[in-house]
Structure formats: C-alpha cells, structure tokens
Amino acid sequence: MTLHLLSPLDGRYAEITKPLTDYFSEFAFLRDRVRVELNFLLALSKTGLIRPLRDSESAQIESIISNFSDADAELILEHERKTRHDVKAIEYFIQSKLNLADLIPWIHFGLTSEDTNSIGQAIALKESRDKVILPNLQSLISSLSDFALRYKSTAMLARTHGQFAVPTTLGKEFAVYVARLKKIRDEISKFRFEAKLTGAVGNFNALQASAPQIDWIPFSENFVSSFDLEPNLLTTQILPYDNWIRYFDLIRLTNSILIDFAQDIWRYISDGYLKQAVVAGEVGSSTMPQKVNPIDFENAEGNLGVANSLFSHYAQKLTVSRLQRDLSDSTVRRTFGSALGHSLLAWTNFQRGLKRIAPDEEKLKAELNAHWEVVSEGAQTILRAVGKSDAYETLKEKTRGQVLTEADYKTWCDSIDVDNATRNKLKNLSPESYIGLAIELTEKIAG
Numbered sequence: 001m002t003l004h005l006l007s008p009l010d011g012r013y014a015e016i017t018k019p020l021t022d023y024f025s026e027f028a029f030l031r032d033r034v035r036v037e038l039n040f041l042l043a044l045s046k047t048g049l050i051r052p053l054r055d056s057e058s059a060q061i062e063s064i065i066s067n068f069s070d071a072d073a074e075l076i077l078e079h080e081r082k083t084r085h086d087v088k089a090i091e092y093f094i095q096s097k098l099n100l101a102d103l104i105p106w107i108h109f110g111l112t113s114e115d116t117n118s119i120g121q122a123i124a125l126k127e128s129r130d131k132v133i134l135p136n137l138q139s140l141i142s143s144l145s146d147f148a149l150r151y152k153s154t155a156m157l158a159r160t161h162g163q164f165a166v167p168t169t170l171g172k173e174f175a176v177y178v179a180r181l182k183k184i185r186d187e188i189s190k191f192r193f194e195a196k197l198t199g200a201v202g203n204f205n206a207l208q209a210s211a212p213q214i215d216w217i218p219f220s221e222n223f224v225s226s227f228d229l230e231p232n233l234l235t236t237q238i239l240p241y242d243n244w245i246r247y248f249d250l251i252r253l254t255n256s257i258l259i260d261f262a263q264d265i266w267r268y269i270s271d272g273y274l275k276q277a278v279v280a281g282e283v284g285s286s287t288m289p290q291k292v293n294p295i296d297f298e299n300a301e302g303n304l305g306v307a308n309s310l311f312s313h314y315a316q317k318l319t320v321s322r323l324q325r326d327l328s329d330s331t332v333r334r335t336f337g338s339a340l341g342h343s344l345l346a347w348t349n350f351q352r353g354l355k356r357i358a359p360d361e362e363k364l365k366a367e368l369n370a371h372w373e374v375v376s377e378g379a380q381t382i383l384r385a386v387g388k389s390d391a392y393e394t395l396k397e398k399t400r401g402q403v404l405t406e407a408d409y410k411t412w413c414d415s416i417d418v419d420n421a422t423r424n425k426l427k428n429l430s431p432e433s434y435i436g437l438a439i440e441l442t443e444k445i446a447g
Contacts, residue, residue: 009341016348017341023128024337030076031068032120033090036227038065040197041106043223049211050106057100064097072097087113110207112200114325118239121333122195122229125244128340134189136347137254141181143351145446148174152442155432156273156364157371166377167368167431170273170359171446172438177261179445181254188250194232194243195224201324202235237325241318248339252311255304255343258350262301265357269294272363277356296353300346307342310335368431372409373399375429379413382425386418406430 005011022028038061045053053061064072072093079089091108098104108116152171157164197220199205204216217233224231232239268274276292284293317332368374376395383391398404398412413426 007338009338009345013341013345016345019132020128020337020341020344023124023132024340027070027073028124029120029334030073030086030090032123033087033116034068034072034076034094035065035123036116036119037090037094037108039226040109040111040223041103043219043226044106044109047214047219049214050103060099064094085113087116090116110199110204110210111197112237114238115197115199117330117333119195119197119224119227119229121336122193122244123227125247125336126193126228129188129191129193129247132344133251133340134185136344137181137185137188140347140351141178141185143354144174144178144181147354148172148178148442148446151359152439152446154359154361154364155368155435156359157367157374157431164371164374166374167435169435169438169442170364171442172435173264175442175446177257180257182445184250184254184257188247188254191247191250192230192243193247194239195227195229196220196232196235196239197223198233198235201237236321236323238321238329241314241329245315245318248311248314251340251343252308255308255311255346258346259301259304259308262297262304262350265297265353266294266301269297269357272360274357275360277358279356294353296349296356300349300353303342303346303349307339307346310339310342314339365432369406371403372406372431373402373404374431375409375434378429378434379426382422382429383416383418386422388418 002011002014005014009017042053042058042061044050045058075096076086076089076093079092080086083089083092087108094107095104098107148171150171151174152169154170155167156170156173158168158173159165196202199207204220207214207216220233221231230243232243265274269276276294278292282292284290314332318329321329376399380391380395383394388394394416404412410427413423416423416426418426
C-alpha cells in the first residue's frame with residue numbers, strides 16, 4: 001500500500017513520478033541489463049567467435065528481452081539472494097531461460113559487471129531524457145510562453161535592489177525565464193550519454209586473452225553505439241562518470257533557474273501583483289479561513305532543492321573512486337530516479353501553479369501611477385540627448401529618495417529650460433507607457 005512506502009515519490013506523489021519508474025525502478029534496471037547481456041550474445045554471434053544463430057534462436061533471445069516480466073525479475077532476485085551479486089544473478093537467470101545449451105558459456109563472456117551496468121544505466125538516462133524529461137520541460141516552457149504572451153503588454157513596476165525601478169511588463173519578466181530555459185533545453189536535447197565495454201580494469205584483458213583474433217576495440221565501439229550511446233574506451237573497471245555528471249548539471253541548472261523564478265512569483269503574489277484563483281472546497285489554513293497560499297510554487301521550490309542536493313552529491317561522489325574500483329558509487333547510482341523524480345514533481349507543480357495565477361491589473365496600474373519618479377531615467381536621458389550635461393544631477397536632486405505624483409512631474413517638465421519639442425517628449429513619458437521594447441522582446445522569445 002502507498003500509505004506504507006518510505007519515499008513520498010512512490011507514495012504521496014506516485015501518480016506524478018510514475019513515468020520515471022519505467023526507467024529507474026529495480027524492475028527497469030534488471031530488464032535493461034538483461035537486454036544488454038542478450039544483445040551482447042547476439043553481437044558475439046556475428047563475429048565468427050561462436051556459431052551463427054538461426055532466425056528462430058535469435059527470435060527466442062529477442063522474446064526474452066521484449067517479454068521480460070515481473071516473474072522474471074523475481075527469479076533474478078531469487079538468484080541474487082544466494083549470490084549477493086546482482087549481475088551474476090542476471091547471468092544465471094539468462095542461463096535458465098535460454099534453451100540453447102551450447103551458448104551458455106558465452107553469456108557475460110569476458111565482461112565485468114560494470115560493462116553491463118554502465119550500458120544499462122546509460123540507456124535509462126537517455127530514454128528517460130527523451131520520453132519524460134524533455135517532454136515535461138517543453139510543456140513547462142510552453143506554459144510559460146503562453147503566460148508571457150498573454151501579459152506581454154501588462155505594465156508593472158520593476159524592482160532592483162528591492163526598490164522601485166523603471167517599468168517593465170509582466171510578460172517580459174516571464175519571457176526572461178523562457179529564454180533561459182530554452183537554452184538549457186537545447187543543451188539537454190543534444191546531450192550524448194557515455195557507456196563502456198572494456199573489461200575488468202578497462203584493458204579488454206579477458207577478451208583479448210581468450211580471442212585475440214577479434215579486434216575488440218571497434219567491437220566495443222560498435223556495440224555501445226548500437227544503443228545510441230557514446231563509447232568511452234579509456235576507463236578503469238568503471239566508467240568515469242564525468243559525462244553523466246555533465247547531464248545532471250544541466251538538470252541542476254534548470255532547477256536553479258526555476259528556484260529563482262519560484263521565489264520571484266512568490267514575491268509577486270506576496271506584493272499583490274499576482275492574484276491566485278480561489279477554488280471551492282480548498283483550504284489555505286487550518287485556522288485562518290481567508291488564506292490562499294502559493295503552495296504549488298512553494299512545493300516546487302522545496303522539491304527543486306532536494307533534487308539539486310542529490311545532483312550536487314553526484315558531482316562530489318561520482319568523480320571519485322579508489323584506484324581502479326570501489327563500490328561506493330553503486331548505491332548512489334540507484335538514486336538517479338529520486339533526483340529526477342523530485343525535479344519532475346517540481347516542474348509539474350510549477351505548471352499547476354501557473355494555471356492559478358493572473359495579474360491584479362488594477363493594483364499594478366495604481367502602483368505605476370503612484371510613482372512617477374520612475375520615469376526619471378527616461379527624462380534625464382532625453383535631456384542628455386539635447387546637450388544637458390547636468391541632466392542626471394538635476395533629476396537626482398528632484399527624485400532621489402522621493403515619491404513624485406503625476407502633477408509633480410508635469411510641474412517639473414514645465415519648469416525645465418528646454419525647447420518645446422523636448423518638453424513634449426518629457427511630458428509624453430508616463431509609468432504606464434515607459435516600457436521600452438518589452439513587448440517586442442517578449443514576442444521575440446515567447447512567440
């Protein structure tokens with residue numbers, strides 16, 4: 001029962017994280033390694049090292065791969081309880097399933113466990129990236145783009161150093177994050193995952209000693225490439241995880257961008273710039289009935305932080321291994337689904353939150369019109385353009401630390417010694433219209 005599961009990813013949030021279980025569950029890891037071992041057997045049959053397989057025999061092997069079941073996984077675990085070695089258990093399972101006695105000696109021939117494991121996990125990383133990570137990231141980007149375009153003209157005061165600054169638009173501020181996420185999405189989509197098939201310490205020792213007539217280096221390259229992975233030929237017993245860490249760093253950067261964004265949205269809600277939808281039946285507090293909390297963004301921020309803590313640990317741990325091999329990486333690698341699961345959960349909650357917010361346009365407009373001092377940047381720049389060398393100082397004396405009304409600003413415009421054309425330019429400035437090219441920039445990135 002989900003009520004008794006240790007991890008909330010498998011319990012409370014199971015419905016959201018379910019797409020990742022097909023890649024990072026124990027079942028998936030067993031299935032993918034069976035796939036690697038049996039494909040290795042098929043590859044050996046094409047080298048002349050063992051007899052060619054008849055079509056019916058190849059079909060039998062393919063059937064074990066495609067029909068791998070829960071019962072098969074349980075059989076492997078039964079073997080593992082005796083061997084205390086997961087890959088040897090997979091080898092024994094294949095021996096029991098394969099009705100081809102003369103091929104039994106060639107199962108796991110010349111390999112080390114990490115040949116099987118690295119390819120299996122690289123498959124999981126690649127396929128989950130293609131089927132889950134990228135589609136969900138693109139869905140989030142699309143939602144943000146729609147929001148940005150919808151409110152591309154909605155003027156609001158910006159804040160720099162927490163202080164009122166020149167106006168922007170709500171859509172443009174969302175478009176900044178769209179641009180950042182699109183760049184990282186493109187890097188994630190082009191990423192190539194490495195794996196290795198190089199033997200017990202990376203030198204093909206057993207393969208070369210037993211069958212020196214085979215050119216094992218191109219064999220290894222071709223075999224790893226057959227899974228659309230990048231072969232790494234220079235390894236110890238384990239694959240150097242630098243490549244996988246680069247991928248995780250891309251997800252970690254994605255999450256850091258979203259933490260930044262979640263905190264901005266939280267502040268916009270707190271300041272009243274954004275309103276949240278009130279949903280019948282929902283409760284914002286066990287004691288304060290008036291509350292509507294930004295729980296989706298808060299949930300996202302928390303899960304992004306958990307995910308990034310794991311990604312940071314991967315960068316610290318997986319770059320380090322004693323001599324040619326120690327086993328401290330193995331248990332860490334089994335948490336990849338957790339890090340990606342917390343990321344997916346956060347991205348999903350972020351999208352849910354986006355559906356429930358909208359600008360309080362009256363609030364934004366009232367705040368803009370209460371702070372005419374924010375157009376002083378434009379005013380002093382207009383004055384500079386007509387040769388007023390003291391333009392900045394003049395506006396600084398008038399506005400620094402002060403709040404100007406529209407009447408204050410217009411009075412100042414009338415008092416300044418400039419030609420009529422310049423005066424009209426100054427008077428045409430207003431907090432609501434002084435948004436520069438915000439609309440065009442939003443359309444350029446989000447359109």
